[in-house]
Amino acid sequence: MSSSKAPIPVDSGAGEELFALADAIAAVIGGSVAIEDLDTRVLAYSTIPDQRIDELRRQGILGRRVPDQPGQRAALQLHQYRTVLAATDVVRLPGLAEEELPRAAVAVRAGDLPLGTIWAIEDGTPLDAAGERALLDGARTAALHMLRRRSAAALELHAREQALRAGIDGTAPAKETAYRLGLTPSTPVTLLGFAPAGAGRGSAELLTRLGVGLGRHWAAVRPEAAVATGPRAVYTMVPSEDAASARRLAAQALAAGPLPRENPLRAAVSTLATGVAELPELRAEVDDVLRVTTGDVDAPVVAALADVHARVLLAHLADELNRRPRLRRPDVTAMLEYDRAHDTPYATSVTAWLDAVGNVGEAARRLTVHQNTLKYRLRRARELFGLDLDDPDDRLSCWLQLRVSLEPGS
Structure with a gap:
């Protein structure tokens, strides 16, 4: 890894206040500063000319997120973040690799609510008392800005939700x-x-x-x-x-x-x-x-x-029959009520025959009964309920009412 003294351009979309805060902290401590959220996204970074950064900081700025570490360094990186978030004071941490610069870090909190972290590169000389105060004061200020940004985002989402709800209603x-x-x-x-x-x-x-x-x-x-x-x-x-x-x-x-x-x-x-x-x-x-x-x-x-067009159409037909029960066929209604009272299979048998487009063999196979058994049930349905299955329109209306009546949940 290499170090660089070239400044990185400011991304104005990340929040002018946090960038200004990072510069203010860096001016006191003398090292490069980055402000991150809890997902290790880089929200802002100092841009003071000639500040020293290492490759880890450079990748974090360019990618706007702290890069994941390979192998065992991933566990060390996670441990460092947990240590910083658990501490109430400034934490000093070594680089994760030999060529990385040491850092001082502090958690950003609103009360007990963690919001993120601030990381300062210690460039040559360890942080003094003024530097520690700058980090701690910066963390308190960053919390206010991050809460305000979070509230603004929440308000925007709420406004869009209200607009969409009014639109669909x-x-x-x-x-x-x-x-x-x-x-x-x-x-x-x-x-x-x-x-x-x-x-x-x-x-x-x-x-x-x-x-x-x-x-x-x-x-x-x-x-x-x-x-x-x-x-x-x-x-x-x-x-x-x-x-x-x-x-x-x-x-x-x-x-x-x-x-x-x-x-x-x-x-x-x-x-x-x-x-x-x-x-x-x-x-x-x-x-x-x-x-x-x-x-x-x-x-x-x-x-x-x-x-699912056919299923939707049948669902609407069921709604209409429920709203206007007089549209129901009396013969089909009588057959359904008879089956419920006597535990007979006339409705399911007629439905299977209609589903098979009048093919007795196919309908019997679906019902797992003999063809003669099905023929007997169809004949009895005519005799008991006056069911007319000869006219195409009657067959259609009969089938539709049976389908919506025998549908699970109907």
């Missing part, structure tokens, strides 16, 4: 929603939906945890995305993604593991809309897909409406 004008999300009204958007498979107790808590996890994921991989948690799903709006890209992004989000593996997730991908005005329709589409995939262990993990 249809309670805000499209122009306002687009403005609050940083888009034009005609920006193409795709809506993704995520929900735990199955339903039951704790689903609200799962959705809350899912929303937090997905919020962190999308902030890292697609900062322009917006996330909102609803009563049955977590929604993510992604601008300008085609169907294939949207599927890939949804699969990546699931792979990121925002929930433990014992809580399997399903993702739904909407069609690409021509603007945010269509968000309510996209939300309905995503909800339809999740409705059928979260209740089926064999359903695709990531699905669009085209993948």
Whole structure:
């Protein structure tokens, strides 16, 4: 490794206050200073001319993250960070390799909450009392700036969540929603939906945890995305993604593991809309897909409406029959009630025959009964309930009501 005296350009996007603070500390102690968060991302660094840095510091500045160490040095690096975060005073540490310069470090805290660390290279002379005070005072000041930056980021995420929720609920004008999300009204958007498979107790808590996890994921991989948690799903709006890209992004989000593996997730991908005005329709589409995939262990993990269209259509038919029970066929209703009262298989037999498009042999095979047994059941269904299976329209209406009535959970 080599050392260098060349200054590194300031990245103004990292926060002017933290860069100014790093320079102020470095001016007192005489060595290069870096301010890091808890993920060892370099938030700011001193830029005083002719300050001495080693290769580890140079890589951290260029990559904006402290590089991982090879072999046994990785364990030493982790131990150093733990030591600094556990200490309440300045900690002196040797270099991890012979050619690395020694460092003095201090934890950045807000009360008992750790926020990050400050690392100063000791260039030739050990830190004196003034240098230690500069590091400790700098840590307190850095905590204020980091908390303010964290609060600003949280407020921004909350504002975007509120904007997306209003957009998918249809309670805000499209122009306002687009403005609050940083888009034009005609920006193409795709809506993704995520929900735990199955339903039951704790689903609200799962959705809350899912929303937090997905919020962190999308902030890292697609900062322009917006996330909102609803009563049955977590929604993510992604601008300008085609169907294939949207599927890939949804699969990546699931792979990121925002929930433990014992809580399997399903993702739904909407069609690409021509603007945010269509968000309510996209939300309905995503909800339809999740409705059928979260209740089926064999359903695709990531699905669009085209993948489950028939199931969605049947679900809407079931809703309509529940709202308007007089649309139900009396003969099919009588057969279903008779089966429930007498534990008979007439409805399942008729359904199997209709599923097989009138092929008695295929239907009997699916039911694991003899063909003559099935023929007898079909004849008795006609006699007992007046079931008419000769007319194509009657067969269709009969089959639809049986399918939605015999569907699990109906």
